[in-house]
Amino acid sequence: MELPSEINKKKKSYDPKRNLIGREIVLTSEFEGGNGIGFKEYGDNIFSFMPIRDPGEKYSGQAYYFKFAVENKLIRSDAIKHITVTAIADYDDLWKGWAPGLNINLWKYSGSSLTHLDPKNVKTTPKTMGINLILQPKEKIFISNMLSIPYSEMVNILEDIQLMYPTFLKLVEVGRSPMDNIIYSIRVNPDENHWKDTTKSKIIISGTPQSNEFGDYATILLLQKFLKMGAEYWDSLLIFRIEFIFFQNPDGIVLGKNMVNSKGENIFFGFKDSKENISVENTIVWDYLEKDPPTLYLEWHNFFQDRKTIRPYLYPIELFNSRKNLQKIYKKMATTLKSYCNGAKEQIKIDQPYFSDTLAYKLQKKFNTLSFQFKTHNSMEIKDIETIIWDVFNKLIKILSRNKDKLL
Numbered sequence: 200m201e202l203p204s205e206i207n208k209k210k211k212s213y214d215p216k217r218n219l220i221g222r223e224i225v226l227t228s229e230f231e232g233g234n235g236i237g238f239k240e241y242g243d244n245i246f247s248f249m250p251i252r253d254p255g256e257k258y259s260g261q262a263y264y265f266k267f268a269v270e271n272k273l274i275r276s277d278a279i280k281h282i283t284v285t286a287i288a289d290y291d292d293l294w295k296g297w298a299p300g301l302n303i304n305l306w307k308y309s310g311s312s313l314t315h316l317d318p319k320n321v322k323t324t325p326k327t328m329g330i331n332l333i334l335q336p337k338e339k340i341f342i343s344n345m346l347s348i349p350y351s352e353m354v355n356i357l358e359d360i361q362l363m364y365p366t367f368l369k370l371v372e373v374g375r376s377p378m379d380n381i382i383y384s385i386r387v388n389p390d391e392n393h394w395k396d397t398t399k400s401k402i403i404i405s406g407t408p409q410s411n412e413f414g415d416y417a418t419i420l421l422l423q424k425f426l427k428m429g430a431e432y433w434d435s436l437l438i439f440r441i442e443f444i445f446f447q448n449p450d451g452i453v454l455g456k457n458m459v460n461s462k463g464e465n466i467f468f469g470f471k472d473s474k475e476n477i478s479v480e481n482t483i484v485w486d487y488l489e490k491d492p493p494t495l496y497l498e499w500h501n502f503f504q505d506r507k508t509i510r511p512y513l514y515p516i517e518l519f520n521s522r523k524n525l526q527k528i529y530k531k532m533a534t535t536l537k538s539y540c541n542g543a544k545e546q547i548k549i550d551q552p553y554f555s556d557t558l559a560y561k562l563q564k565k566f567n568t569l570s571f572q573f574k575t576h577n578s579m580e581i582k583d584i585e586t587i588i589w590d591v592f593n594k595l596i597k598i599l600s601r602n603k604d605k606l607l
């Protein structure tokens with residue numbers, strides 16, 4: 200056993216690859232969700248590091264994800280630091296074609312606010328991204344090109360929401376990841392009689408398992424907006440059973456990955472047919488939904504690969520086989536989303552590689568679930584993301600409500 204005096208003597212040990220502790224500036228990726236390695240100082244307030252590659256599939260430039268913290272240690276009120284931190288890509292074939300589209304809409308997170316860095320302060324070359332920052336005395340900020348809110352903080356938000364609505368909402372532990380992080384759901388009107396009534400269509404809203412997109416946070420935003428609406432609105436939705444699912448890939452968020460979990464398995468494209476090839480996280484989510492499959496599944500995405508702004512991902516109506524009514528409802532929903540979203544869309548085809556192993560595809564195929572993914576864009580402010588997803592949600596449930604007799 201250690202004596203308290205010995206514990207006090209111990210200094211916090213840092214991983215030198217993930218920290219640069221200078222006299223004035225500290226750079227680190229050694230925190231929950233951090234991603235960055237090999238921090239270097241060149242003098243004249245110039246620094247660099249490399250994003251840690253995400254060993255996901257070779258589908259896109261999603262490996263170029265980073266999240267680091269930078270701190271101005273100086274205390275004097277005029278000790279404002281102007282620094283440049285350059286992210287250097289571990290460049291190879293995977294990056295080709297993506298470099299010109301690198302996301303320059305970076306997030307600046309201080310623990311109390313999440314805002315964009317002015318894109319004018321971000322300069323890219325095919326291999327690098329130089330980030331110019333101004334740091335006030337004692338200021339510490341987190342910089343990321345993707346989601347910047349830690350998993351533990353999002354869990355706190357859910358727990359707080361549960362405390363505020365002890366009977367109207369129920370926070371459910373859906374399962375635990377290999378690293379013991381929890382996949383949650385929140386049920387609205389959790390009363391057993393309500394949930395036993397399978398004539399009420401079940402609606403599942405979830406974030407993408409691409410853990411550092413804004414999917415889970417978008418789901419939180421939607422739930423918060425839903426709660427602000429009040430009793431009259433909630434009552435109008437009593438014909439449905441509504442449930443929000445959070446953190447389909449919790450270890451990915453904690454480890455600062457996007458496509459993969461702690462074992463390097465791709466969770467987004469991981470809903471394989473054969474049980475041996477399916478990860479713990481995918482199994483948990485699938486088993487949970489299989490017991491009582493949803494009528495509508497809506498999954499939020501948010502990314503940066505291109506200049507397009509917002510768009511739906513539509514799944515093939517052929518998956519409904521002979522269910523003409525469902526095909527019609529799906530088409531109506533798809534048309535609404537398409538006309539709403541500057542015409543851009545992604546139409547997934549039957550057996551399309553990667554996408555036929557998503558949860559949306561599998562739910563539509565096995566349970567005739569009306570399944571949609573919806574992508575906002577990283578250049579949007581949080582309040583605009585909230586506006587769009589709220590609109591999408593309401594448009595879809597309105598169509599569902601109008602057609603509820605045709606569902607059975």
Ligand SMILES: [Zn+2]
Pocket residue numbers: 407409412500501502
């Ligand atoms: Zn996505």
